Amino acid sequence: MTMRRVIVLAAALLAATPAIAGDDWVPPVKDPMVRKECGACHMAFQPAFLPARSWDRMMNELADHFGEDATLSADKARAIRNYLTANAGDVVAAGRASKYMRAVAPGGTPQRITLNPDFERKHRKIPDRVWKDPRVVTRSNCPACHRGAEQGWYDDD
Amino acid sequence: MNRVLFLAAILAAAPAAVMAADARRDAIIADYAVQAGKAAPGFAGFSARRGEALFRTRWAGGDERTPSCTACHTENPRAPGRNAKTGRPIDPVAVSVNPARFTDRDEVEKQFRRDCKSVLGRACTPLEKGDYLTFMREQ
Structure with a gap:
């Protein structure tokens, strides 16, 4: 492989996996139906x-x-389940996911992302007044502070 | 000349899209009217006034964070709202500022199913749904 080809390949890899630039990233939700319904x-x-x-x-x-009551039609629910499980943290292990997965008990089925110890650790310096801001409402309102949250970016602290 | 035609086509298409949305919304309301008529033989049409009362009433049976529609949609249906549980911004519900509202039957039913349970603590009747849409159509 020529030097030039190596450089091109390296650049392509960097572009394809932003996680290399920092680990406050997870793969974004790409499926339009999942984006809409969830x-x-x-x-x-x-x-x-x-x-x-x-x-x-x-x-x-x-x-x-x-x-x-968040029930959906059977066909939509099936498609969403397939997408979520195929891209779950223990399946893709990309970016921040591996750190989150390390904190999940073996066989455990946690439901609240905000109770993961890695979430707690990364937010421990956030003062109470921020959480109580009327624009925040709840800890799961990621885009209230992380402007790139919908795209998977949480690297703005 | 082509450019003129193109411009004319765009100008013609915009109101046409709104009209199609209006027709879809009207069809949904007409459907609720049929259901309301079946439920009560004395049904004499929907009322924007009753719809407004429904919108502003503080109910007691639902989630304490959403005692009324206004908990998320604010007192002004033409204003953007915010989900009282999640903080997620909500587009205005008034048709005048959001013409896409109430144009997809499945979406409308899904939202009523979720929100009526959450606000009123029970399912809404066809009369209530039709009144609500009639109010929002005039807002």
Whole structure:
């Protein structure tokens, strides 16, 4: 391989995997239907933040989704389940996902991304007044502070 | 000349799209009217006034974070809102500022199913749904 070809390849790799630039990144949700349905009431969280078994449980319990009836038609629910489990943190292990997965108990099916110890650690310096800001409302409102959250970027602290 | 035609086509298409949206919304309301008529033989049409009352009433049966529609949609249907549970911004519900509202039957039904349970603590009746849409159509 010529030197020039090596450089081109390296540049292509860097462009394809932004995770190399920093690990406050996860692969964004690319499926338009998943973006729409999972993003109707809250941001469509990236599946890499939870293991596949968590997403399976979540899709089984949509009738009581954090107190909300989030049920969907069977065909949409099936497609969403497939996407979430295929791109789950324990499947893709890209970017921040591996750090999140390290904190998940073996066999555990956590549902709240915001209770992951890695989330807690990264947000421990956030003062209370920020969490209580009326534009924030809840810890799961990532884009309130992380402007690139929908695209998978959380590197703006 | 081609440019003139192109411009004319764009100008013609914009109101046409709004009209198609209006027709879809009207069809949804007409559907609720049929259901409301079946539920109550004395049904005499929807009322924007009743729809507004529904929108502003503070209910007691639902989630305490969403006692009324206004908890997320604000007192002004023409203003953008914010989901009271998640902080997610919500586009205005008033048709005048958001012509795409209430134009997809499945979306409308899905939203009523979720929000009525959350705000009223029960499903909405066809009469309530039709009143609500009639109010928002005039807003």
